Amino acid sequence: MTMLRRFPKDYFILAAVAAALALLPLVFPLSEFQVSVAVFTLYWALLGTAWNIMGGYAGQFSFGHAAYFGLGAYASTVLLINYDLSPWIGMLVGAGLAGVFGLVTGFLTFRYGLKGPYFTLATFAFAEMLRLVSTELEFINTSIGLHIPLTEGDSWSALQFNETPLFFYYAILILMVGGILVNILIANNKLGYYLQAIREDEDAAASLGVNLLRYKTTAVVISAALSALGGSFFVQFFRFIDPSLAFGVSISIEILLRPIVGGMGTIWGPFIGAVFLTPLGEATRSFVRTPPEFLNSIEGRSGVDEMLFGIILILVILYMPDGILGAVQRITQRIKKLS
Amino acid sequence: MPKETRTRYIIFFALLILLVVAGLNWGAIQEWMALKGVVLRQAAVTGILVGSVLSLVAMGLTLIFGVLDIINFAHGALMTVGMYITFVLFDRYGVDPYLSILITVPALFGIGLVVQRLIIHPARNAPAHNQLLLTLGLAILIENFLLIIFTGTPRSIRLDYGRGLTAVGPLTIDFPIRLAGTTITMNKLAAFVFAMVLAVVLFYILQRTDLGKAIRATAQDKEGASLVGINVDRINLITFGLGTACVGAAASLVLPFLFVDPFAGNTFNITAFVIVVLGGMGSIPGALLGGLIVGLTQEMAVVFLPSSTKLLGVFIVFVLVLFFRPDGLFGSKS
Numbered sequence: 001m002t003m004l005r006r007f008p009k010d011y012f013i014l015a016a017v018a019a020a021l022a023l024l025p026l027v028f029p030l031s032e033f034q035v036s037v038a039v040f041t042l043y044w045a046l047l048g049t050a051w052n053i054m055g056g057y058a059g060q061f062s063f064g065h066a067a068y069f070g071l072g073a074y075a076s077t078v079l080l081i082n083y084d085l086s087p088w089i090g091m092l093v094g095a096g097l098a099g100v101f102g103l104v105t106g107f108l109t110f111r112y113g114l115k116g117p118y119f120t121l122a123t124f125a126f127a128e129m130l131r132l133v134s135t136e137l138e139f140i141n142t143s144i145g146l147h148i149p150l151t152e153g154d155s156w157s158a159l160q161f162n163e164t165p166l167f168f169y170y171a172i173l174i175l176m177v178g179g180i181l182v183n184i185l186i187a188n189n190k191l192g193y194y195l196q197a198i199r200e201d202e203d204a205a206a207s208l209g210v211n212l213l214r215y216k217t218t219a220v221v222i223s224a225a226l227s228a229l230g231g232s233f234f235v236q237f238f239r240f241i242d243p244s245l246a247f248g249v250s251i252s253i254e255i256l257l258r259p260i261v262g263g264m265g266t267i268w269g270p271f272i273g274a275v276f277l278t279p280l281g282e283a284t285r286s287f288v289r290t291p292p293e294f295l296n297s298i299e300g301r302s303g304v305d306e307m308l309f310g311i312i313l314i315l316v317i318l319y320m321p322d323g324i325l326g327a328v329q330r331i332t333q334r335i336k337k338l339s
Numbered sequence: 340m341p342k343e344t345r346t347r348y349i350i351f352f353a354l355l356i357l358l359v360v361a362g363l364n365w366g367a368i369q370e371w372m373a374l375k376g377v378v379l380r381q382a383a384v385t386g387i388l389v390g391s392v393l394s395l396v397a398m399g400l401t402l403i404f405g406v407l408d409i410i411n412f413a414h415g416a417l418m419t420v421g422m423y424i425t426f427v428l429f430d431r432y433g434v435d436p437y438l439s440i441l442i443t444v445p446a447l448f449g450i451g452l453v454v455q456r457l458i459i460h461p462a463r464n465a466p467a468h469n470q471l472l473l474t475l476g477l478a479i480l481i482e483n484f485l486l487i488i489f490t491g492t493p494r495s496i497r498l499d500y501g502r503g504l505t506a507v508g509p510l511t512i513d514f515p516i517r518l519a520g521t522t523i524t525m526n527k528l529a530a531f532v533f534a535m536v537l538a539v540v541l542f543y544i545l546q547r548t549d550l551g552k553a554i555r556a557t558a559q560d561k562e563g564a565s566l567v568g569i570n571v572d573r574i575n576l577i578t579f580g581l582g583t584a585c586v587g588a589a590a591s592l593v594l595p596f597l598f599v600d601p602f603a604g605n606t607f608n609i610t611a612f613v614i615v616v617l618g619g620m621g622s623i624p625g626a627l628l629g630g631l632i633v634g635l636t637q638e639m640a641v642v643f644l645p646s647s648t649k650l651l652g653v654f655i656v657f658v659l660v661l662f663f664r665p666d667g668l669f670g671s672k673s
Binding site: 061108109112114116117118120121122125126128129132133135249253256260298301302303304306307309310311312313314317318321 | 410458461462465467468469471472473475476477478479480481482483484486487490491601605609612616648650651654655657658661662663
């Protein structure tokens with residue numbers, strides 16, 4: 001019994017999901033387009049999982065995760081270009097940098113007691129300040145942005161796969177599984193219980209002796225570091241970064257979209273949200289590129305996929321406020337009651 | 340010593356030290372003023388003029404926050420809708436932007452009613468962050484809808500009057516006005532005058548009419564208001580409409596001197612958040628004054644900060660206010 005309690009079923013689910021995802025391209029060979037959709041799906045799942053630790057578990061609703069994402073993206077890129085350092089090391093440096101940024105901003109905001117909408121607006125302001133400052137900094141090439149130098153062939157140490165893009169899929173799979181593992185560890189640890197207590201009722205948690213400042217800041221630091229990993233990976237895959245790609249509002253929005261649609265405050269919500277939204281977005285984009293004849297007027301117009309996300313967000317909040325996972329749970333409970 | 344008094348002493352001594360330092364360097368300051376004086380005066384004038392429009396946007400936002408308790412992320416997107424209405428009216432039908440206020444205000448009022456009824460009202464009991472996400476979803480929807488219709492090309496309108504001698508009612512004014520080395524263009528002066536008039540109208544509605552009384556009562560205490568026979572649902576509806584009507588007017592006022600693209604309202608949305616927090620959430624006079632302060636801040640920031648963007652200064656002020664006076668500069672610390 002104790003063995004089972006030490007190993008909650010989420011670990012087994014994670015192992016099964018990881019194995020299934022690893023085998024997927026071997027069983028069904030994916031086209032180049034499908035590989036990129038799969039890469040983006042797992043990449044958004046990683047970022048959503050990172051956001052979920054702070055926004056979902058701790059209830060500290062962030063509208064500025066682009067700050068951590070962008071720090072990771074720029075850290076690994078600058079180290080690669082200027083010092084020829086492997087992006088894996090750059091990734092860790094970026095995670096450290098984002099962690100420190102999260103520590104400082106988190107400590108300050110919580111120290112001054114910012115809660116609810118005020119906290120959300122503050123996270124937004126920090127991300128925007130980084131964006132505005134980065135457009136002025138010479139060593140990251142101001143608003144023009146940075147390119148990852150072109151390489152040839154595949155290299156795991158340089159995280160560049162020109163011949164076999166499928167390796168990108170395995171790289172992000174490892175990162176995402178790591179992110180979800182961290183999430184499961186937190187959820188089954190004292191930290192996770194404290195964070196949920198804080199989310200449900202801060203004053204009650206504080207009266208029971210939970211150190212609000214310490215645990216909320218811890219959640220921000222972990223969340224920030226994980227987001228930075230996603231940022232570094234993005235640049236390696238996309239090969240380009242500029243201030244609005246790194247710190248823009250749209251990144252912050254996209255990061256929080258998936259955990260909310262999937263079900264925030266749950267381990268699998270961000271992943272489910274990513275699996276649902278990302279292929280949908282990519283499919284819409286390719287649909288607009290070559291629409292059927294009667295819809296010729298929308299050919300090549302940008303914005304259709306984003307508009308769809310806006311509509312989904314509104315519908316989810318109105319009709320499934322606990323996301324897909326919450327809705328599924330409610331339906332299964334109802335079926336159980338009937339039988 | 341109580342914390343409040345201590346803070347006051349610190350501020351007092353900081354100002355004193357600043358004054359002494361300024362006195363010791365008086366010569367250098369005079370030299371610098373001679374160099375930067377005109378730039379500073381121009382920044383001050385532009386800041387106040389443009390700030391008045393920011394006030395109008397923020398008054399709408401703070402009204403919605405005060406009564407409905409939601410942070411409206413779609414405020415800027417709705418303003419963009421107003422800007423495109425003004426643009427199309429001018430471009431297609433030659434309607435003067437200042438005249439089109441008569442169309443954008445009722446149009447945005449109507450859009451506000453529909454949005455409130457369809458999207459905001461059903462979620463009135465949802466947690467705060469869910470309501471915030473709803474307005475965010477709405478903003479994404481509106482912006483990208485406009486992107487599909489109008490594409491991302493920035494558009495602007497060019498008035499064929501407002502330069503040289505212009506008849507304004509009984510007066511004839513030579514635009515742009517040159518005053519103490521500064522330049523005041525007709526566009527910005529008109530925006531200022533109209534924005535102030537509309538602010539007074541809004542203030543009058545809130546202070547002197549029965550509707551205004553009902554709105555203020557609802558903002559103070561929902562249950563109490565419904566107990567004395569106020570239909571709170573109806574007040575929520577009308578307030579949201581009034582709030583969006585404010586951005587309708589602001590949209591028509593800025594178009595003569597700004598470009599519009601599908602995301603043009605974002606900057607106004609962000610700035611309005613700053614103003615609302617600065618002036619105290621839900622406070623109309625706070626929003627009015629806050630708008631002028633933020634207008635000044637962003638123009639001054641361009642003079643002092645090595646940044647090509649006006650927003651950085653605004654954000655610095657924002658974070659400082661959030662930390663030190665989260666209830667606004669004029670709010671009581673309760």
